[in-house]
Amino acid sequence: xxxxxxxxxxxxxxxxxxxxxxxxxxxxxxxxxxxxxxxxxxxxxxxxxxxxxxxxxxxxxxxxxxxxxxxxxxxxxxxxxxxxxxxxxxxxxxxxxxxxxxxxxxxxxxxxxxxxxxxxxxxxxxxxxxxxxxxxxxxxxxxxxxxxxxxxxxxxxxxxxxxxxxxxxxxxxxxxxxxxxxxxxxxxxxxxxxxxxxxxxxxxxxxxxxxxxxxxxxxxxxxxxxxxxxxxxxxxxxxxxxxxxxxxxxxxxxxxxxxxxxxxxxxxxxxxxxxxxxxxxxxxxxxxxxxxxxxxxxxxxxxxxxxxxxxxxxxxxxxxxxxxxxxxxxxxxxxxxxxxxxxxxxxxxxxxxxxxxxxxxxxxxxxxxxxxxxxxxxxxxxxxxxxxxxxxxxxxxxxxxxx
Amino acid sequence: xxxxxxxxxxxxxxxxxxxxxxxxxxxxxxxxxxxxxxxxxxxxxxxxxxxxxxxxxxxxxxxxxxxxxxxxxxxxxxxxxxxxxxxxxxxxxxxxxxxxxxxxxxxxxxxxxxxxxxxxxxxxxxxxxxxxxxxxxxxxxxxxxxxxxxxxxxxxxxxxxxxxxxxxxxxxxxxxxxxxxxxxxxxxxxxxxxxxxxxxxxxxxxxxxxxxxxxxxxxxxxxxxxxxxxxxxxxxxxxxxxxxxxxxxxxxxxxxxxxxxxxxxxxxxxxxxxxxxxxxxxxxxxxxxxxxxxxxxxxxxxxxxxxxxxxxxxxxxxxxxxxxxxxxxxxxxxxxxxxxxxxxxxxxxxxxxxxxxxxxxxxxxxxxxxxxxxxxxxxxxxxxxxxxxxxxxxxxxxxxxxx
Numbered sequence: 001x002x003x004x005x006x007x008x009x010x011x012x013x014x015x016x017x018x019x020x021x022x023x024x025x026x027x028x029x030x031x032x033x034x035x036x037x038x039x040x041x042x043x044x045x046x047x048x049x050x051x052x053x054x055x056x057x058x059x060x061x062x063x064x065x066x067x068x069x070x071x072x073x074x075x076x077x078x079x080x081x082x083x084x085x086x087x088x089x090x091x092x093x094x095x096x097x098x099x100x101x102x103x104x105x106x107x108x109x110x111x112x113x114x115x116x117x118x119x120x121x122x123x124x125x126x127x128x129x130x131x132x133x134x135x136x137x138x139x140x141x142x143x144x145x146x147x148x149x150x151x152x153x154x155x156x157x158x159x160x161x162x163x164x165x166x167x168x169x170x171x172x173x174x175x176x177x178x179x180x181x182x183x184x185x186x187x188x189x190x191x192x193x194x195x196x197x198x199x200x201x202x203x204x205x206x207x208x209x210x211x212x213x214x215x216x217x218x219x220x221x222x223x224x225x226x227x228x229x230x231x232x233x234x235x236x237x238x239x240x241x242x243x244x245x246x247x248x249x250x251x252x253x254x255x256x257x258x259x260x261x262x263x264x265x266x267x268x269x270x271x272x273x274x275x276x277x278x279x280x281x282x283x284x285x286x287x288x289x290x291x292x293x294x295x296x297x298x299x300x301x302x303x304x305x306x307x308x309x310x311x312x313x314x315x316x317x318x319x320x321x322x323x324x325x326x327x328x329x330x331x332x333x334x335x336x337x338x339x340x341x342x343x344x345x346x347x348x349x350x351x352x353x354x355x356x357x358x359x360x361x362x363x364x365x366x367x368x369x370x371x372x373x374x375x376x377x378x379x380x381x382x383x384x385x386x387x388x389x390x391x392x393x394x395x396x397x398x399x400x401x402x403x
Numbered sequence: 404x405x406x407x408x409x410x411x412x413x414x415x416x417x418x419x420x421x422x423x424x425x426x427x428x429x430x431x432x433x434x435x436x437x438x439x440x441x442x443x444x445x446x447x448x449x450x451x452x453x454x455x456x457x458x459x460x461x462x463x464x465x466x467x468x469x470x471x472x473x474x475x476x477x478x479x480x481x482x483x484x485x486x487x488x489x490x491x492x493x494x495x496x497x498x499x500x501x502x503x504x505x506x507x508x509x510x511x512x513x514x515x516x517x518x519x520x521x522x523x524x525x526x527x528x529x530x531x532x533x534x535x536x537x538x539x540x541x542x543x544x545x546x547x548x549x550x551x552x553x554x555x556x557x558x559x560x561x562x563x564x565x566x567x568x569x570x571x572x573x574x575x576x577x578x579x580x581x582x583x584x585x586x587x588x589x590x591x592x593x594x595x596x597x598x599x600x601x602x603x604x605x606x607x608x609x610x611x612x613x614x615x616x617x618x619x620x621x622x623x624x625x626x627x628x629x630x631x632x633x634x635x636x637x638x639x640x641x642x643x644x645x646x647x648x649x650x651x652x653x654x655x656x657x658x659x660x661x662x663x664x665x666x667x668x669x670x671x672x673x674x675x676x677x678x679x680x681x682x683x684x685x686x687x688x689x690x691x692x693x694x695x696x697x698x699x700x701x702x703x704x705x706x707x708x709x710x711x712x713x714x715x716x717x718x719x720x721x722x723x724x725x726x727x728x729x730x731x732x733x734x735x736x737x738x739x740x741x742x743x744x745x746x747x748x749x750x751x752x753x754x755x756x757x758x759x760x761x762x763x764x765x766x767x768x769x770x771x772x773x774x775x776x777x778x779x780x781x782x783x784x785x786x787x788x789x790x791x792x793x794x795x796x797x798x799x800x801x802x803x804x805x806x
Contacts, residue, residue, distance in 0.1 A: 143640035151591035168644035188554035237546035241571035
């Protein structure tokens with residue numbers, strides 16, 4: 001193991017949101033970065049980089065990228081419920097002890113027992129109470145999406161760090177046999193898996209879904225949407241490389257997301273976002289959660305960060321429903337996004353007037369909702385408040401585990 | 404475009420099952436293979452290979468691999484329902500015309516409208532009528548699985564051709580920026596997408612789920628299962644590279660599968676497979692489908708094909724519920740698999756006696772069930788038989804699209 005060095009840099013801002021965004025982005029700066037802390041206006045980077053000057057340049061470039069005039073970003077909650085107190089303890093160790101979670105790797109977990117039931121109950125409730133109320137039609141989407149389609153949607157210019165590319169063995173007997181032979185002689189017990197032989201893999205043509213809504217735009221490509229507006233809902237695993245070792249359910253690389261997607265005139269789309277927000281707040285309150293709805297922006301990882309983040313804020317494009325983590329940091333469990341014509345324009349989706357339609361999507365990160373409930377109420381369903389326990393019990397009779 | 408040549412080879416068997424398996428496997432022989440036909444004991448391979456002799460060697464190797472003494476394989480149905488007549492027509496064009504399917508790429512489709520509802524209804528019914536009756540507990544699994552775990556499970560020695568590997572950009576500012584820059588200057592309208600720059604992608608450490616049940620074995624790794632037996636159910640997208648341009652819903656590269664998984668003593672596991680088979684046959688009959696339950700084997704693509712296929716047959720390990728396609732070929736919509744200790748031994752899962760437990764899994768390919776219903780009854784739900792229409796209408800009131 002190479003010796004570790006520490007790089008120290010003075011921070012130009014100590015705004016908490018700037019710090020959170022910079023610490024997140026720095027995960028992707030260099031594989032040699034081992035640990036990061038920011039205290040008293042100083043950033044400390046523990047690293048194993050052979051070329052410290054090159055590393056410093058990367059870190060400085062990221063610090064600069066995310067430096068937005070603090071006065072341009074709003075932080076006041078749009079809505080708040082409860083005292084927003086930090087939860088008493090992190091339930092993750094209990095989940096592991098009771099085998100309600102199986103950690104397969106960094107950010108990849110299976111939910112079991114009551115936690116799997118809870119995830120399904122949350123999805124069921126969003127579907128029944130929100131999606132159907134808003135007239136969303138059900139769709140079933142692939143788990144992958146073409147590189148060309150994500151490229152068209154502009155995703156590689158906003159969130160390239162998250163992308164997960166798919167390749168397969170060349171369909172050639174020699175390549176497939178070479179792979180099988182190497183694997184036959186391999187040991188699968190190491191922390192780094194055996195290397196797939198050179199030149200057996202194809203260039204990626206598809207990626208894993210980073211989100212659900214892109215598939216909706218593909219169904220409408222080149223079309224004029226119904227003047228009354230288009231509303232659908234789908235659930236999919238979503239995949240984002242997160243550049244760090246992930247623990248707990250608060251951030252996963254492979255997670256379940258229910259989305260509602262709306263396409264139509266700006267007033268229709270904005271009204272649907274507003275109604276979905278109100279219906280989601282109702283559930284949040286009924287289930288005894290505490291937290292806040294806040295203005296937000298995506299973790300853009302490009303030189304265009306500043307322009308895009310300011311635009312999201314100025315146009316009020318992104319709201320997040322957050323709950324406090326045990327360390328006090330906010331965890332977004334749902335997001336309410338108005339895209340203007342960002343996704344409809346590249347796919348030539350027009351409205352009644354022949355101009356590009358607008359779109360919006362609402363996302364429910366199922367594992368994060370599970371975690372929010374577990375942090376607030378614990379993992380023993382006997383202790384849950386009636387507003388949650390009673391509908392959960394009703395659901396369980398029909399759809400849960402037979403005990 | 405290079406000129407095409409035709410390679411002709413005499414076939415050593417004209418057994419229909421041998422032909423089906425060989426034609427399937429030859430898709431993976433070489434990217435230069437353009438088309439395949441087998442008539443009157445002769446195989447014709449249309450190809451664009453510069454080295455015809457090398458291609459011939461690959462094709463001959465595959466023809467040899469799959470040559471099993473025909474008398475060793477049983478073909479008689481274990482059960483049959485209806486006349487097993489071929490369906491009147493292929494409903495796929497109607498699905499496209501009515502925009503009930505959106506084709507995103509080869510083998511990657513979105514289901515919409517009544518077809519999405521039908522897929523969800525099928526899953527709901529399997530869950531309520533079969534999984535719960537057999538005491539399966541719900542679990543929620545990742546969409547990806549570690550290379551090490553699939554390697555341990557022996558999958559690379561049986562079905563390497565299907566594997567879909569996941570890579571991400573090196574978490575290094577230089578690699579991520581290089582990727583974004585190339586993509587910014589790219590055109591996404593070609594049939595081949597732009598090339599991801601060299602050396603920006605990592606070696607794959609995870610793959611897409613080729614099936615659901617592996618995640619269950621991971622939850623039990625190193626454990627002794629409950630003497631009463633372990634039963635779970637989960638649904639996941641599954642991904643298999645299929646080496647050819649795929650049309651219709653009959654074979655997809657990215658599909659939805661509900662699985663029931665049983666782990667325990669051989670008698671428990673076999674009884675659960677038998678009960679799941681009976682309950683599935685009930686649904687099949689109620690929904691007015693026609694077809695057969697047949698002994699089967701997996702499309703192993705390795706030199707061990709013969710040994711493995713004969714073993715699956717001799718030990719009665721795999722049954723498939725099939726419906727006839729418009730061309731008369733059988734389409735498997737469910738499979739009923741007894742694994743003996745194939746998956747429990749590598750993950751050290753033991754039974755009450757301390758010896759490796761046995762396992763079984765039952766799979767429901769949701770798009771294939773949808774297709775089976777559409778082939779037999781059409782895509783206008785008004786024309787469906789009462790045994791299907793009536794429970795579908797009940798489901799729709801609570802969970803379907805609000806019309």
